[in-house]
Amino acid sequence: xxxxxxxxxxxxxxxxxxxxxxxxxxxxxxxxxxxxxxxxxxxxxxxxxxxxxxxxxxxxxxxxxxxxxxxxxxxxxxxxxxxxxxxxxxxxxxxxxxxxxxxxxxxxxxxxxxxxxxxxxxxxxxxxxxxxxxxxxxxxxxxxxxxxxxxxxxxxxxxxxxxxxxxxxxxxxxxxxxxxxxxxxxxxxxxxxxxxxxxxxxxxxxxxxxxxxxxxxxxxxxxxxxxxxxxxxxxxxxxxxxxxxxxxxxxxxxxxxxxxxxxxxxxxxxxxxxxxxxxxxxxxxxxxxxxxxxxxxxxxxxxxxxxxxxxxxxxxxxxxxxxxxxxxxxxxxxxxxxxxxxxxxxxxxxxxxxxxxxxxxxxxxxxxxxxxxxxxxxxxxxxxxxxxxxxxxxxxxxxxx
Amino acid sequence: xxxxxxxxxxxxxxxxxxxxxxxxxxxxxxxxxxxxxxxxxxxxxxxxxxxxxxxxxxxxxxxxxxx
Numbered sequence: 001x002x003x004x005x006x007x008x009x010x011x012x013x014x015x016x017x018x019x020x021x022x023x024x025x026x027x028x029x030x031x032x033x034x035x036x037x038x039x040x041x042x043x044x045x046x047x048x049x050x051x052x053x054x055x056x057x058x059x060x061x062x063x064x065x066x067x068x069x070x071x072x073x074x075x076x077x078x079x080x081x082x083x084x085x086x087x088x089x090x091x092x093x094x095x096x097x098x099x100x101x102x103x104x105x106x107x108x109x110x111x112x113x114x115x116x117x118x119x120x121x122x123x124x125x126x127x128x129x130x131x132x133x134x135x136x137x138x139x140x141x142x143x144x145x146x147x148x149x150x151x152x153x154x155x156x157x158x159x160x161x162x163x164x165x166x167x168x169x170x171x172x173x174x175x176x177x178x179x180x181x182x183x184x185x186x187x188x189x190x191x192x193x194x195x196x197x198x199x200x201x202x203x204x205x206x207x208x209x210x211x212x213x214x215x216x217x218x219x220x221x222x223x224x225x226x227x228x229x230x231x232x233x234x235x236x237x238x239x240x241x242x243x244x245x246x247x248x249x250x251x252x253x254x255x256x257x258x259x260x261x262x263x264x265x266x267x268x269x270x271x272x273x274x275x276x277x278x279x280x281x282x283x284x285x286x287x288x289x290x291x292x293x294x295x296x297x298x299x300x301x302x303x304x305x306x307x308x309x310x311x312x313x314x315x316x317x318x319x320x321x322x323x324x325x326x327x328x329x330x331x332x333x334x335x336x337x338x339x340x341x342x343x344x345x346x347x348x349x350x351x352x353x354x355x356x357x358x359x360x361x362x363x364x365x366x367x368x369x370x371x372x373x374x375x376x377x378x379x380x381x382x383x384x385x386x387x388x389x390x391x392x393x394x395x396x397x398x399x400x401x
Numbered sequence: 402x403x404x405x406x407x408x409x410x411x412x413x414x415x416x417x418x419x420x421x422x423x424x425x426x427x428x429x430x431x432x433x434x435x436x437x438x439x440x441x442x443x444x445x446x447x448x449x450x451x452x453x454x455x456x457x458x459x460x461x462x463x464x465x466x467x468x
Contacts (some may be wrong), residue, residue, distance in 0.1 A: 063410070063457065099430075106431035107415050275419070337453035339416065345456050349412040354431070 001048040007306050008042045016043040016051060018289060018314070018386045025386040029285060032316045033329055040301040046076040049291065049310035050303070053317050055324035055341065057301045061292060061313055062346035065090045067300070068292035068311060070348060074388050075291045075310055081184055082236040091347055100219030100226065101234070101351055104152075104212060110354040113152075117358060120147045120157070121366045129370040133377055133398040136254050137247065140367070141395070142168065145246035145359060149239065153194070154211030163187070163239075171244050172385070172393065191235040195228060212238065242352050245287065246359050248391035252285035253360055254367070256331065258376045258397050266333060267364065268372045277333040278361045283340035284331050286315035287390040290344065315341050316390075374399040402440045403463040404448050406433045410459035417451035417460055425451050425460075433459075 004013045016035055018024055024031035035041070036053045043049055052058050061068045069090050086097035103109060121144055128134040146167065147160040169176075169183035198206075198213045203225065206214035216231055226234075257264050267274055294300075294309040305311070318341040322328045325335075343350035350356065367374075376382070377396035384392050404424065406417075411433040417425035418433075424444050428434040440448045452460035 059456070059458070102413075102430040106413075106429065107418065107427065108429075108431075336450060339454050339456040339458070341456055343414065343456075346412060349414060349456075354415065 001044045001046075004042055004044060005048065005306075005309075007304055008048075009303070012038070012040070012042050012303065014038075014041040014043060014051075016041070017045040018312075018390075019046065020386060025384050028384070028386055028390045029316055029320065029329075032314060033320060036317065036321070040303050043312075047310065049075050049312050050305060051312045051314070051317070052301055053321070054301070055318040055321040058313050058315075058318040059341060059345050061300070061311060062341070062344055062348070065094070065292075065347060067295055067298055068313075069295050070094070070292060072293050072310070073290050075289070075312055078388070080236075080240070081188060082233045084237050084240070085230070085233050087237060087241065087348065094347055096221050098347070098351065100216055100221065101238075104210075104215050105351045105353075105355055107354050109210070110358055113148075113355075114358060114362070116151060117148055117362050118366065120144065120151065121359075121362045125366050125370050130401055132401040133396065136395040136397055137251060137392065140363065141247045141250035141254070144250065144363060145243045148246075148355075148359060149243055152212050153235070154209065154213065155194070162190070163243075167239070167243055187239060188232070188236060191239070192232055195231045195235060199228060199231070238352075241350075242355075244391065245352075245389055246356050248287045248389055249282065249285070249356060249360055250363050251392035251395055252287065252390075253281045253364065254397065255376075255382060255392060255395055256281060256285065257364075258374055258395075260331070261373065261375070263331065263333060264368065264373055268368055271365065271368075273333055274361055274364055275357075276335070276338075278357050278364065279338045279340065280331055280333055280335050281360070282342040282357065283319045283325070283335070283338055284329075286319040286340065286342035288342070288344065288350075289314045289316075289388050289390070313344070315344060371399050402445055402448065402465050403437060404435070404440060404452060405437045405461045405463060406435050407459045407461075408433050408436060410457045412457055414456050416454035416456065420451035420454055421447035424448055 004010055039054055041051050043051055070088055086094045124140050124143055128139045142164050146164040147157055150157055150160045166183040166187045169179050173179050203217045206217050216226055216234055267277055290313050292311050294305045294307055297306045320328045343353040374397045377398045380396040383394040413432045415431050418427050426434045449462055452462050
Protein backbone atom coordinates (compact mmCIF):
# COMPACT_ATOMS: atom_id res chain seq x y z
CA UNK A 1 0.00 0.00 0.00
CA UNK A 2 1.61 3.27 -1.11
CA UNK A 3 -1.08 5.70 0.04
CA UNK A 4 -3.54 5.48 2.89
CA UNK A 5 -7.22 4.66 2.20
CA UNK A 6 -9.43 7.74 1.91
CA UNK A 7 -11.03 7.26 5.34
CA UNK A 8 -7.64 7.40 7.09
CA UNK A 9 -6.51 10.83 8.25
CA UNK A 10 -3.09 11.28 6.53
CA UNK A 11 -1.66 12.78 9.72
CA UNK A 12 -2.17 9.37 11.39
CA UNK A 13 0.04 7.54 8.89
CA UNK A 14 3.39 6.44 10.36
CA UNK A 15 6.39 4.63 8.91
CA UNK A 16 6.18 1.44 10.96
CA UNK A 17 7.11 -2.12 10.10
CA UNK A 18 7.43 -4.77 12.80
CA UNK A 19 8.20 -7.53 10.30
CA UNK A 20 11.50 -6.65 8.68
CA UNK A 21 12.68 -3.15 9.69
CA UNK A 22 16.22 -4.07 10.91
CA UNK A 23 16.22 -1.42 13.65
CA UNK A 24 12.88 -2.64 14.99
CA UNK A 25 13.77 -6.32 14.84
CA UNK A 26 17.08 -5.76 16.68
CA UNK A 27 15.14 -4.57 19.75
CA UNK A 28 11.41 -5.06 19.12
CA UNK A 29 10.26 -4.04 22.60
CA UNK A 30 12.07 -0.69 22.35
CA UNK A 31 10.60 -0.43 18.86
CA UNK A 32 7.06 -0.81 20.21
CA UNK A 33 7.77 1.62 23.06
CA UNK A 34 8.92 4.20 20.50
CA UNK A 35 5.66 3.75 18.55
CA UNK A 36 3.44 4.57 21.52
CA UNK A 37 3.25 8.37 21.04
CA UNK A 38 -0.24 8.34 19.55
CA UNK A 39 -3.22 6.39 20.83
CA UNK A 40 -3.69 4.90 17.36
CA UNK A 41 -1.92 5.23 14.01
CA UNK A 42 -1.93 3.63 10.56
CA UNK A 43 0.88 1.74 8.86
CA UNK A 44 1.00 1.34 5.08
CA UNK A 45 3.05 -1.86 5.32
CA UNK A 46 1.58 -5.25 4.27
CA UNK A 47 -1.66 -3.91 2.83
CA UNK A 48 -2.20 -1.31 5.56
CA UNK A 49 -3.37 -1.70 9.15
CA UNK A 50 -4.31 0.26 12.23
CA UNK A 51 -2.05 0.02 15.27
CA UNK A 52 -3.70 0.39 18.69
CA UNK A 53 -1.14 1.41 21.28
CA UNK A 54 -3.04 1.55 24.59
CA UNK A 55 -3.76 -1.42 26.86
CA UNK A 56 -7.39 -0.31 27.33
CA UNK A 57 -8.08 -0.20 23.59
CA UNK A 58 -6.23 -3.44 22.85
CA UNK A 59 -8.10 -5.23 25.65
CA UNK A 60 -11.42 -3.86 24.37
CA UNK A 61 -10.67 -5.05 20.83
CA UNK A 62 -9.82 -8.54 22.13
CA UNK A 63 -13.04 -8.54 24.16
CA UNK A 64 -15.34 -7.54 21.27
CA UNK A 65 -15.16 -10.19 18.56
CA UNK A 66 -18.46 -8.94 17.14
CA UNK A 67 -16.58 -5.76 16.09
CA UNK A 68 -13.11 -7.28 15.63
CA UNK A 69 -13.28 -10.63 13.84
CA UNK A 70 -10.58 -13.31 13.94
CA UNK A 71 -11.39 -14.73 10.49
CA UNK A 72 -8.08 -13.24 9.33
CA UNK A 73 -5.80 -12.99 12.34
CA UNK A 74 -2.42 -12.37 10.72
CA UNK A 75 -0.64 -9.46 9.06
CA UNK A 76 -0.07 -10.15 6.20
CA UNK A 77 -2.89 -12.67 5.70
CA UNK A 78 -1.39 -16.08 6.42
CA UNK A 79 -2.10 -19.09 4.28
CA UNK A 80 -2.06 -22.20 6.47
CA UNK A 81 -2.36 -25.68 4.97
CA UNK A 82 -5.11 -26.51 7.50
CA UNK A 83 -8.10 -24.67 8.96
CA UNK A 84 -6.89 -22.90 12.09
CA UNK A 85 -9.72 -23.92 14.42
CA UNK A 86 -10.60 -22.33 16.80
CA UNK A 87 -8.16 -19.44 16.19
CA UNK A 88 -9.86 -18.24 13.01
CA UNK A 89 -13.43 -18.62 14.31
CA UNK A 90 -15.65 -16.05 15.98
CA UNK A 91 -18.25 -16.76 18.67
CA UNK A 92 -20.44 -18.76 18.86
CA UNK A 93 -18.67 -21.20 16.49
CA UNK A 94 -15.36 -20.49 18.25
CA UNK A 95 -16.55 -21.80 21.61
CA UNK A 96 -17.71 -25.12 20.17
CA UNK A 97 -14.25 -25.86 18.86
CA UNK A 98 -12.37 -24.44 21.83
CA UNK A 99 -14.30 -26.48 24.38
CA UNK A 100 -12.83 -29.91 23.44
CA UNK A 101 -9.33 -28.54 24.03
CA UNK A 102 -10.11 -26.86 27.34
CA UNK A 103 -9.69 -29.94 29.61
CA UNK A 104 -6.18 -30.53 28.20
CA UNK A 105 -4.93 -27.09 29.17
CA UNK A 106 -6.74 -26.29 32.43
CA UNK A 107 -4.52 -25.34 35.39
CA UNK A 108 -4.97 -28.73 37.15
CA UNK A 109 -4.29 -30.75 33.95
CA UNK A 110 -1.18 -28.73 33.31
CA UNK A 111 -0.01 -29.02 36.93
CA UNK A 112 -0.22 -32.83 36.69
CA UNK A 113 2.37 -32.73 33.92
CA UNK A 114 4.92 -30.83 36.00
CA UNK A 115 7.08 -33.86 37.04
CA UNK A 116 7.32 -35.03 33.43
CA UNK A 117 8.17 -31.54 32.16
CA UNK A 118 10.79 -31.12 34.85
CA UNK A 119 12.42 -34.40 33.88
CA UNK A 120 12.48 -33.43 30.18
CA UNK A 121 13.94 -30.01 30.91
CA UNK A 122 16.44 -31.29 33.49
CA UNK A 123 17.70 -33.88 31.02
CA UNK A 124 18.26 -31.23 28.36
CA UNK A 125 20.14 -28.92 30.75
CA UNK A 126 22.21 -31.83 32.11
CA UNK A 127 23.44 -32.49 28.57
CA UNK A 128 25.18 -29.11 28.30
CA UNK A 129 25.72 -27.85 31.87
CA UNK A 130 29.35 -29.00 31.97
CA UNK A 131 30.23 -27.43 28.61
CA UNK A 132 30.66 -23.82 29.78
CA UNK A 133 28.82 -22.52 26.73
CA UNK A 134 25.85 -23.31 24.51
CA UNK A 135 23.63 -21.89 21.84
CA UNK A 136 20.47 -21.72 23.90
CA UNK A 137 17.95 -22.15 21.09
CA UNK A 138 19.50 -25.40 19.90
CA UNK A 139 20.26 -26.68 23.40
CA UNK A 140 17.02 -25.84 25.23
CA UNK A 141 14.55 -23.33 23.81
CA UNK A 142 13.67 -25.47 20.76
CA UNK A 143 13.90 -29.04 22.08
CA UNK A 144 12.07 -28.38 25.35
CA UNK A 145 8.65 -27.29 24.01
CA UNK A 146 8.95 -29.73 21.11
CA UNK A 147 9.58 -32.65 23.45
CA UNK A 148 6.69 -31.55 25.67
CA UNK A 149 4.40 -31.52 22.63
CA UNK A 150 5.59 -34.98 21.58
CA UNK A 151 4.95 -36.24 25.13
CA UNK A 152 1.45 -34.68 25.13
CA UNK A 153 0.71 -36.45 21.84
CA UNK A 154 1.65 -39.68 23.61
CA UNK A 155 4.60 -40.35 21.28
CA UNK A 156 8.07 -41.64 22.18
CA UNK A 157 10.30 -38.69 23.10
CA UNK A 158 12.79 -39.76 20.45
CA UNK A 159 10.33 -38.37 17.88
CA UNK A 160 11.01 -34.82 19.06
CA UNK A 161 14.05 -34.34 16.84
CA UNK A 162 12.05 -34.90 13.63
CA UNK A 163 9.44 -32.35 14.67
CA UNK A 164 11.99 -29.82 15.79
CA UNK A 165 13.86 -29.66 12.51
CA UNK A 166 10.75 -29.61 10.32
CA UNK A 167 9.12 -26.96 12.49
CA UNK A 168 12.12 -24.68 12.35
CA UNK A 169 12.41 -24.95 8.57
CA UNK A 170 8.65 -24.48 8.09
CA UNK A 171 8.49 -21.30 10.18
CA UNK A 172 11.83 -19.63 9.58
CA UNK A 173 13.45 -20.64 6.30
CA UNK A 174 12.14 -17.49 4.60
CA UNK A 175 14.94 -17.67 2.04
CA UNK A 176 13.90 -21.15 0.89
CA UNK A 177 10.13 -21.37 0.14
CA UNK A 178 10.27 -24.91 -1.38
CA UNK A 179 11.98 -26.19 1.79
CA UNK A 180 9.32 -24.50 3.93
CA UNK A 181 6.55 -26.12 1.93
CA UNK A 182 8.22 -29.53 2.10
CA UNK A 183 8.73 -29.25 5.86
CA UNK A 184 5.06 -28.30 6.34
CA UNK A 185 3.98 -31.26 4.19
CA UNK A 186 6.23 -33.59 6.19
CA UNK A 187 4.69 -32.50 9.50
CA UNK A 188 1.18 -32.83 8.11
CA UNK A 189 1.88 -36.30 6.70
CA UNK A 190 3.26 -37.40 10.06
CA UNK A 191 0.27 -36.04 12.00
CA UNK A 192 -2.17 -37.43 9.40
CA UNK A 193 -0.73 -40.92 9.89
CA UNK A 194 -0.80 -40.53 13.66
CA UNK A 195 -4.46 -39.42 13.65
CA UNK A 196 -5.38 -42.35 11.38
CA UNK A 197 -3.73 -44.84 13.74
CA UNK A 198 -5.48 -43.35 16.78
CA UNK A 199 -8.85 -43.30 15.06
CA UNK A 200 -8.44 -47.02 14.40
CA UNK A 201 -8.35 -47.52 18.18
CA UNK A 202 -11.63 -45.61 18.47
CA UNK A 203 -12.83 -43.50 21.38
CA UNK A 204 -13.25 -46.63 23.52
CA UNK A 205 -9.57 -47.46 23.08
CA UNK A 206 -8.58 -44.22 24.79
CA UNK A 207 -10.08 -44.78 28.24
CA UNK A 208 -7.93 -43.38 30.97
CA UNK A 209 -5.31 -41.89 28.66
CA UNK A 210 -4.88 -38.13 28.64
CA UNK A 211 -2.77 -37.53 25.54
CA UNK A 212 -4.10 -34.87 23.17
CA UNK A 213 -5.58 -37.19 20.55
CA UNK A 214 -7.23 -39.50 23.10
CA UNK A 215 -8.96 -36.53 24.74
CA UNK A 216 -10.08 -35.21 21.35
CA UNK A 217 -11.30 -38.65 20.24
CA UNK A 218 -13.62 -38.69 23.28
CA UNK A 219 -14.81 -35.10 22.69
CA UNK A 220 -18.05 -34.05 21.01
CA UNK A 221 -18.94 -30.96 18.99
CA UNK A 222 -22.66 -30.35 18.36
CA UNK A 223 -23.32 -33.78 19.87
CA UNK A 224 -21.12 -35.70 17.42
CA UNK A 225 -17.55 -37.03 17.41
CA UNK A 226 -14.82 -35.10 15.61
CA UNK A 227 -13.93 -36.34 12.13
CA UNK A 228 -10.48 -37.05 10.73
CA UNK A 229 -10.05 -33.60 9.17
CA UNK A 230 -11.01 -31.86 12.40
CA UNK A 231 -8.60 -33.96 14.45
CA UNK A 232 -5.80 -33.20 12.01
CA UNK A 233 -6.68 -29.49 12.07
CA UNK A 234 -6.36 -29.46 15.86
CA UNK A 235 -3.04 -31.32 15.85
CA UNK A 236 -1.57 -28.97 13.27
CA UNK A 237 -2.95 -25.85 14.97
CA UNK A 238 -1.43 -26.88 18.31
CA UNK A 239 1.85 -27.54 16.56
CA UNK A 240 1.86 -24.06 15.00
CA UNK A 241 0.63 -22.24 18.09
CA UNK A 242 2.46 -24.04 20.88
CA UNK A 243 6.05 -24.71 19.90
CA UNK A 244 7.56 -21.65 18.28
CA UNK A 245 5.85 -19.35 20.77
CA UNK A 246 7.36 -21.07 23.81
CA UNK A 247 10.74 -21.18 22.07
CA UNK A 248 10.50 -17.41 21.61
CA UNK A 249 9.43 -16.82 25.22
CA UNK A 250 12.34 -18.89 26.51
CA UNK A 251 14.77 -17.08 24.20
CA UNK A 252 13.79 -13.59 25.34
CA UNK A 253 13.69 -14.74 28.97
CA UNK A 254 17.24 -16.08 28.88
CA UNK A 255 18.54 -13.16 26.81
CA UNK A 256 17.15 -10.80 29.44
CA UNK A 257 18.62 -12.82 32.32
CA UNK A 258 21.99 -13.19 30.55
CA UNK A 259 22.19 -9.40 30.29
CA UNK A 260 21.11 -8.87 33.92
CA UNK A 261 23.29 -10.70 36.49
CA UNK A 262 21.36 -8.85 39.21
CA UNK A 263 18.13 -10.59 38.16
CA UNK A 264 19.84 -14.00 38.01
CA UNK A 265 21.26 -13.49 41.51
CA UNK A 266 17.90 -12.51 42.94
CA UNK A 267 16.18 -15.57 41.45
CA UNK A 268 18.93 -17.86 42.77
CA UNK A 269 18.63 -16.32 46.24
CA UNK A 270 14.81 -16.19 46.22
CA UNK A 271 13.61 -19.19 44.20
CA UNK A 272 10.08 -18.61 45.52
CA UNK A 273 10.00 -15.47 43.40
CA UNK A 274 10.22 -17.38 40.11
CA UNK A 275 6.44 -17.64 39.41
CA UNK A 276 6.03 -13.87 39.80
CA UNK A 277 9.20 -13.29 37.78
CA UNK A 278 7.76 -15.42 34.97
CA UNK A 279 4.74 -13.08 34.78
CA UNK A 280 7.04 -10.06 34.65
CA UNK A 281 9.26 -11.57 31.96
CA UNK A 282 6.12 -12.41 29.96
CA UNK A 283 4.83 -8.86 30.43
CA UNK A 284 8.04 -7.16 29.41
CA UNK A 285 8.66 -9.53 26.48
CA UNK A 286 5.20 -10.18 25.02
CA UNK A 287 5.90 -11.81 21.67
CA UNK A 288 2.56 -12.20 19.91
CA UNK A 289 1.35 -9.72 17.29
CA UNK A 290 -2.06 -10.90 16.22
CA UNK A 291 -4.64 -9.05 14.15
CA UNK A 292 -8.38 -8.62 13.71
CA UNK A 293 -10.67 -7.46 10.91
CA UNK A 294 -13.19 -4.68 11.58
CA UNK A 295 -16.71 -6.04 10.93
CA UNK A 296 -18.64 -2.75 10.58
CA UNK A 297 -17.90 0.95 10.28
CA UNK A 298 -17.13 2.12 13.79
CA UNK A 299 -15.49 4.92 15.75
CA UNK A 300 -12.87 3.23 17.91
CA UNK A 301 -9.93 4.69 19.84
CA UNK A 302 -11.03 8.07 18.48
CA UNK A 303 -10.74 7.22 14.76
CA UNK A 304 -13.18 6.14 12.04
CA UNK A 305 -12.54 2.54 11.07
CA UNK A 306 -14.41 0.92 8.20
CA UNK A 307 -15.49 -2.70 7.69
CA UNK A 308 -12.58 -4.73 6.36
CA UNK A 309 -9.82 -2.65 8.00
CA UNK A 310 -7.05 -4.71 9.57
CA UNK A 311 -6.08 -3.89 13.16
CA UNK A 312 -2.81 -4.98 14.78
CA UNK A 313 -3.15 -6.18 18.38
CA UNK A 314 0.44 -6.19 19.62
CA UNK A 315 0.54 -7.77 23.05
CA UNK A 316 3.79 -5.93 23.81
CA UNK A 317 2.13 -2.56 23.21
CA UNK A 318 -0.60 -3.52 25.69
CA UNK A 319 1.75 -5.00 28.26
CA UNK A 320 4.32 -2.18 28.30
CA UNK A 321 1.80 0.69 28.37
CA UNK A 322 2.83 3.34 30.94
CA UNK A 323 -0.86 4.20 31.47
CA UNK A 324 -1.46 0.63 32.65
CA UNK A 325 1.78 -0.26 34.48
CA UNK A 326 4.06 1.78 36.71
CA UNK A 327 7.65 1.79 35.40
CA UNK A 328 6.33 -0.22 32.44
CA UNK A 329 9.68 -0.49 30.67
CA UNK A 330 11.53 -1.64 33.82
CA UNK A 331 11.71 -5.25 34.91
CA UNK A 332 10.26 -5.53 38.40
CA UNK A 333 10.46 -9.23 39.31
CA UNK A 334 7.99 -8.94 42.19
CA UNK A 335 5.54 -6.66 40.39
CA UNK A 336 2.01 -6.70 41.86
CA UNK A 337 -1.21 -6.47 39.85
CA UNK A 338 0.53 -7.80 36.77
CA UNK A 339 -2.49 -8.01 34.48
CA UNK A 340 -0.38 -8.20 31.34
CA UNK A 341 -1.87 -9.21 28.01
CA UNK A 342 0.97 -11.47 26.84
CA UNK A 343 -1.63 -14.21 26.30
CA UNK A 344 -4.22 -11.86 24.84
CA UNK A 345 -7.70 -11.40 26.29
CA UNK A 346 -11.28 -12.13 25.38
CA UNK A 347 -12.53 -15.47 24.06
CA UNK A 348 -9.28 -16.25 22.22
CA UNK A 349 -7.08 -15.97 25.33
CA UNK A 350 -4.13 -18.31 24.66
CA UNK A 351 -5.45 -21.74 25.63
CA UNK A 352 -1.89 -22.94 26.24
CA UNK A 353 -1.10 -20.09 28.62
CA UNK A 354 -0.92 -22.24 31.76
CA UNK A 355 1.34 -24.76 30.04
CA UNK A 356 3.51 -21.99 28.61
CA UNK A 357 4.05 -20.27 31.95
CA UNK A 358 4.87 -23.64 33.54
CA UNK A 359 7.45 -24.35 30.83
CA UNK A 360 9.10 -20.96 31.36
CA UNK A 361 9.12 -21.44 35.14
CA UNK A 362 10.63 -24.92 34.93
CA UNK A 363 13.26 -23.79 32.40
CA UNK A 364 14.37 -20.92 34.67
CA UNK A 365 14.45 -23.17 37.75
CA UNK A 366 16.24 -26.12 36.13
CA UNK A 367 18.81 -23.95 34.35
CA UNK A 368 19.62 -21.77 37.37
CA UNK A 369 19.83 -24.87 39.59
CA UNK A 370 22.73 -26.15 37.45
CA UNK A 371 24.10 -22.88 36.06
CA UNK A 372 23.54 -20.16 38.68
CA UNK A 373 25.36 -17.48 36.68
CA UNK A 374 25.66 -17.10 32.90
CA UNK A 375 26.26 -14.31 30.38
CA UNK A 376 26.02 -13.58 26.67
CA UNK A 377 29.04 -15.08 24.89
CA UNK A 378 31.38 -12.20 24.00
CA UNK A 379 32.03 -11.57 20.32
CA UNK A 380 28.87 -13.43 19.29
CA UNK A 381 25.80 -11.75 17.88
CA UNK A 382 22.17 -12.38 18.75
CA UNK A 383 19.97 -12.80 15.70
CA UNK A 384 16.29 -11.86 16.08
CA UNK A 385 13.21 -11.84 13.85
CA UNK A 386 9.99 -9.80 13.76
CA UNK A 387 6.50 -10.65 12.52
CA UNK A 388 3.48 -12.36 14.06
CA UNK A 389 5.61 -14.03 16.71
CA UNK A 390 8.75 -12.11 17.68
CA UNK A 391 11.72 -14.34 18.28
CA UNK A 392 15.43 -14.98 18.45
CA UNK A 393 17.26 -17.31 16.08
CA UNK A 394 20.59 -17.59 17.90
CA UNK A 395 21.49 -16.92 21.54
CA UNK A 396 25.04 -17.98 22.46
CA UNK A 397 25.67 -17.89 26.23
CA UNK A 398 28.61 -18.95 28.41
CA UNK A 399 29.36 -19.61 32.09
CA UNK A 400 32.20 -20.70 34.35
CA UNK A 401 32.58 -24.43 34.94
CA UNK B 402 -15.48 -7.25 52.20
CA UNK B 403 -16.83 -9.10 49.15
CA UNK B 404 -15.49 -10.01 45.74
CA UNK B 405 -17.75 -9.94 42.70
CA UNK B 406 -16.61 -11.81 39.59
CA UNK B 407 -18.31 -10.95 36.30
CA UNK B 408 -18.22 -14.49 34.96
CA UNK B 409 -19.38 -13.39 31.52
CA UNK B 410 -16.01 -11.62 31.24
CA UNK B 411 -13.91 -14.44 32.71
CA UNK B 412 -11.67 -16.03 30.06
CA UNK B 413 -9.82 -18.50 32.24
CA UNK B 414 -6.55 -16.64 32.80
CA UNK B 415 -6.76 -17.95 36.40
CA UNK B 416 -4.58 -15.16 37.78
CA UNK B 417 -7.03 -14.54 40.63
CA UNK B 418 -6.75 -18.22 41.55
CA UNK B 419 -2.93 -17.98 41.44
CA UNK B 420 -3.10 -15.18 44.05
CA UNK B 421 -5.85 -16.64 46.27
CA UNK B 422 -6.69 -20.26 45.40
CA UNK B 423 -8.95 -20.73 48.44
CA UNK B 424 -11.08 -17.73 47.49
CA UNK B 425 -11.19 -17.66 43.69
CA UNK B 426 -12.34 -21.20 42.99
CA UNK B 427 -12.20 -22.49 39.42
CA UNK B 428 -14.49 -24.83 37.52
CA UNK B 429 -13.05 -28.02 36.03
CA UNK B 430 -11.68 -26.30 32.91
CA UNK B 431 -10.16 -23.34 34.74
CA UNK B 432 -12.78 -20.60 34.55
CA UNK B 433 -14.11 -18.81 37.61
CA UNK B 434 -16.67 -20.76 39.63
CA UNK B 435 -17.32 -17.72 41.84
CA UNK B 436 -19.92 -14.95 41.38
CA UNK B 437 -20.11 -12.99 44.59
CA UNK B 438 -18.54 -14.13 47.85
CA UNK B 439 -17.68 -12.81 51.27
CA UNK B 440 -13.90 -12.67 51.80
CA UNK B 441 -12.90 -14.68 54.88
CA UNK B 442 -10.89 -12.74 57.47
CA UNK B 443 -7.19 -12.75 56.66
CA UNK B 444 -7.66 -13.12 52.90
CA UNK B 445 -8.38 -9.44 52.20
CA UNK B 446 -4.94 -8.66 50.73
CA UNK B 447 -4.91 -11.80 48.61
CA UNK B 448 -8.42 -10.94 47.40
CA UNK B 449 -7.27 -7.47 46.34
CA UNK B 450 -4.18 -8.86 44.60
CA UNK B 451 -6.31 -11.41 42.76
CA UNK B 452 -8.73 -8.75 41.54
CA UNK B 453 -5.90 -6.48 40.42
CA UNK B 454 -4.23 -9.32 38.49
CA UNK B 455 -7.27 -9.98 36.25
CA UNK B 456 -6.30 -9.18 32.64
CA UNK B 457 -10.01 -8.91 31.72
CA UNK B 458 -10.80 -6.56 34.65
CA UNK B 459 -13.67 -8.87 35.55
CA UNK B 460 -13.35 -8.69 39.35
CA UNK B 461 -14.68 -5.98 41.65
CA UNK B 462 -13.86 -5.59 45.33
CA UNK B 463 -16.73 -4.33 47.49
CA UNK B 464 -15.39 -3.00 50.77
CA UNK B 465 -17.60 -3.45 53.82
CA UNK B 466 -19.49 -0.29 54.73
CA UNK B 467 -18.02 1.50 57.72
CA UNK B 468 -20.68 1.24 60.49
